[in-house]
Amino acid sequence: MTEESCQRTMDVQPGHCWRCERVLPQHSVPCKFCRMAKYCSTPCRNRDKARHRSVECKLYADKPCTTCSRIVPKDVSECAGCNNSRYCNKECQLKDWPAHKKTCKTVKTGITQLSVILAQRNSNLATNTRVADLNHYFGSTMAEDFLKLVSNELSDEMASENLTRDFHVLSAGCGDLRSTVLTAGSLPDEYQGKLHITLNDFDPFVMARNVLFLFTLVRFADTDYIASSLTTIWYSLHISKREYDLIKTSLDELIQMSAQQLHDATQGLVKLLDEDLRYLSQVWKRWQSLECQRDKKTSINLRKQRKRVFKPDKVREGVSIYLARLSPEDQKANKEWFEHALFVPTQTVKKEDLPFDNPTLTGRGAHFEIVCDITAPEDCEFVYCIKESSFPFAVWDCLRVRENTPGSHSSPMVMYHKYVTNLLQKVKSLILQGRLLIRVSLANCLDFPNHHQTLNMPNYDRIFTSNLADYVGFAKLLQTMKPLLDASNSYSAIVTESMNWIEIVPGADIKKAVQTPEFAQCNQALYLDTGKEVDGFNGIREYYDNTICFLMYLRADLMAGGFGIPSLKEVPSFESVKKYHGLQMRDFRKGQNKLVPFQYRVNARDLTMLNGYGRTVEWYLPQSDAQL
Numbered sequence: 001m002t003e004e005s006c007q008r009t010m011d012v013q014p015g016h017c018w019r020c021e022r023v024l025p026q027h028s029v030p031c032k033f034c035r036m037a038k039y040c041s042t043p044c045r046n047r048d049k050a051r052h053r054s055v056e057c058k059l060y061a062d063k064p065c066t067t068c069s070r071i072v073p074k075d076v077s078e079c080a081g082c083n084n085s086r087y088c089n090k091e092c093q094l095k096d097w098p099a100h101k102k103t104c105k106t107v108k109t110g111i112t113q114l115s116v117i118l119a120q121r122n123s124n125l126a127t128n129t130r131v132a133d134l135n136h137y138f139g140s141t142m143a144e145d146f147l148k149l150v151s152n153e154l155s156d157e158m159a160s161e162n163l164t165r166d167f168h169v170l171s172a173g174c175g176d177l178r179s180t181v182l183t184a185g186s187l188p189d190e191y192q193g194k195l196h197i198t199l200n201d202f203d204p205f206v207m208a209r210n211v212l213f214l215f216t217l218v219r220f221a222d223t224d225y226i227a228s229s230l231t232t233i234w235y236s237l238h239i240s241k242r243e244y245d246l247i248k249t250s251l252d253e254l255i256q257m258s259a260q261q262l263h264d265a266t267q268g269l270v271k272l273l274d275e276d277l278r279y280l281s282q283v284w285k286r287w288q289s290l291e292c293q294r295d296k297k298t299s300i301n302l303r304k305q306r307k308r309v310f311k312p313d314k315v316r317e318g319v320s321i322y323l324a325r326l327s328p329e330d331q332k333a334n335k336e337w338f339e340h341a342l343f344v345p346t347q348t349v350k351k352e353d354l355p356f357d358n359p360t361l362t363g364r365g366a367h368f369e370i371v372c373d374i375t376a377p378e379d380c381e382f383v384y385c386i387k388e389s390s391f392p393f394a395v396w397d398c399l400r401v402r403e404n405t406p407g408s409h410s411s412p413m414v415m416y417h418k419y420v421t422n423l424l425q426k427v428k429s430l431i432l433q434g435r436l437l438i439r440v441s442l443a444n445c446l447d448f449p450n451h452h453q454t455l456n457m458p459n460y461d462r463i464f465t466s467n468l469a470d471y472v473g474f475a476k477l478l479q480t481m482k483p484l485l486d487a488s489n490s491y492s493a494i495v496t497e498s499m500n501w502i503e504i505v506p507g508a509d510i511k512k513a514v515q516t517p518e519f520a521q522c523n524q525a526l527y528l529d530t531g532k533e534v535d536g537f538n539g540i541r542e543y544y545d546n547t548i549c550f551l552m553y554l555r556a557d558l559m560a561g562g563f564g565i566p567s568l569k570e571v572p573s574f575e576s577v578k579k580y581h582g583l584q585m586r587d588f589r590k591g592q593n594k595l596v597p598f599q600y601r602v603n604a605r606d607l608t609m610l611n612g613y614g615r616t617v618e619w620y621l622p623q624s625d626a627q628l
């Protein structure tokens with residue numbers, strides 16, 4: 001591996017400036033402190049100071065010894081109890097111990113207390129098979145490329161062999177198709193192999209939509225508008241007659257099919273069990289039976305239903321804060337977007353061009369965070385069920401959208417529409433070449449290994465687990481998934497995302513510490529970094545260093561166990577967390593993740609409304625190349 005490819009930020013693509021993301025010149029300018037951050041120029045380095053130094057640089061740079069202030073290398077010297085103090089040698093550590101003892105103990109006690117809460121959470125969930133959550137028709141996090149081949153399997157001397165081999169991905173808790181679409185659409189042109197993706201999500205509504213989309217893409221592959229129409233159907237509140245007819249025809253055909261017929265009709269693209277198919281059929285039948293013609297008295301009237309969701313003051317406030325972050329033109333366009341909620345390829349569209357409501361945006365309505373088993377899909381009332389916080393601009397990285405959709409566009413909607421359509425075109429061509437194969441499983445992710453046996457599939461090069469760790473805990477999730485990793489590929493990895501931790505660990509969320517000096521510092525950093533004084537939203541989290549809280553969370557959650565895994569008696573050290581169950585965690589404090597950044601930059605992404613909560617951890621098998 002070249003030196004350059006090791007050096008990447010939390011988030012910026014390899015070989016690009018950590019501020020402006022332009023390709024680095026031959027002589028780049030490093031950060032003087034950590035030497036990890038690289039810039040195209042001194043002005044870029046200066047401009048990035050407030051952002052980079054608030055969290056990132058602290059992670060990577062060598063730090064002073066707590067006792068004598070000499071600078072010590074970051075990885076040799078940390079107190080194993082709290083991961084918070086550093087020492088140049090045993091002597092310095094012993095000297096500090098009387099003073100440090102108390103704070104160190106507080107951390108460990110904090111972890112023990114957290115583990116009790118987490119053990120409770122994990123056992124609560126164990127008794128429920130399905131959580132009533134709003135359907136993830138749009139999802140709540142940005143689409144991810146599962147493979148990132150260029151920085152992984154295609155980055156070493158095996159690259160040419162890897163260009164022709166197949167790859168296998170498991171996406172557990174997959175939600176919608178966005179990451180599947182991005183992965184397929186991001187395959188390098190030289191890659192010749194087949195991509196096998198197993199989609200696992202126990203939500204029949206989300207999965208019914210996924211299968212409908214895949215089927216429709218193949219069924220109407222010979223029309224040149226199918227990619228664009230599917231983009232519209234993915235996100236638009238109202239649709240044209242042509243799009244409504246696509247849905248209707250597909251549904252009419254799908255509900256007649258057996259799993260084998262679906263497999264044949266899609267030329268092998270979609271494979272699932274008959275019992276799962278029957279479950280999905282319940283959703284398709286209901287969508288098929290809804291009155292979607294907007295001028296009919298009995299129509300479902302999604303506009304009215306959506307208005308209700310957007311009524312609360314809190315939601316409106318959130319929208320106006322989001323809009324304030326945008327450029328004046330984008331602001332105007334997206335303000336209108338929140339009113340019309342359309343998603344179409346042109347900015348000017350007449351009402352009479354879109355005479356139908358989009359039935360695929362309906363499903364079981366649910367109150368977020370009320371835990372209960374769901375009833376069968378056919379027993380549910382079908383209502384508009386997109387969470388107010390999820391919208392198309394949030395689920396595709398605006399940096400990548402702008403990069404891949406050059407030229408000027410009349411609005412963000414038009415640009416995004418084009419971007420997703422382009423990806424879907426690539427997916428379609430891959431399907432037509434027989435190079436994309438999708439297995440679908442409605443199993444609970446914890447039962448998935450049993451299902452995997454019946455799929456007759458090799459093990460996986462990647463296992464993406466969405467934020468299932470928030471639901472079932474790391475211990476059970478990692479133990480369940482590890483046997484499914486392909487040990488013959490040294491880049492094989494399990495990827496876990498955490499969102500809810502910030503609510504659980506005291507002190508993790510700067511928003512709850514308004515009176516503290518740290519809060520003032522973060523506001524100052526926000527101002528220096530972006531020129532904005534008020535945030536009121538999520539951007540401020542970018543400057544708050546809560547890594548220590550996240551380490552506590554990891555240690556506490558593994559201590560908690562759950563689902564038959566007993567709690568640990570002792571607080572595990574971070575070192576043992578990194579080796580949990582014979583896996584190797586990539587230490588995000590030392591090197592960069594290879595698949596999904598540990599933490600995304602929030603303020604560099606105006607259109608994408610990130611909340612700053614997400615943390616991604618990658619787990620490898622021992623001695624993997626990707627660890628090097």
Ligand SMILES: C[S@@+](CC[C@H](N)C(=O)[O-])C[C@H]1O[C@@H](n2cnc3c(N)ncnc32)[C@H](O)[C@@H]1O
Nearest residue numbers: 136139140141173175201202203444445467468
């Ligand atoms: C964990 S949720 C979070 C939303 C996700 N970040 C997204 O944007 O789609 C993701 C999906 O996991 C599914 N899920 C939750 N628990 C599951 C389980 N035990 N087994 C399988 N799927 C599960 C939910 O139905 C949901 O669609």
Ligand SMILES: [Zn+2]
Nearest residue numbers: 017020040044
């Ligand atoms: Zn630059």
Ligand SMILES: [Zn+2]
Nearest residue numbers: 031033034057
């Ligand atoms: Zn630095």
Ligand SMILES: [Zn+2]
Nearest residue numbers: 065068088092
């Ligand atoms: Zn010292």
Ligand SMILES: [Zn+2]
Nearest residue numbers: 079081082104
């Ligand atoms: Zn300590």
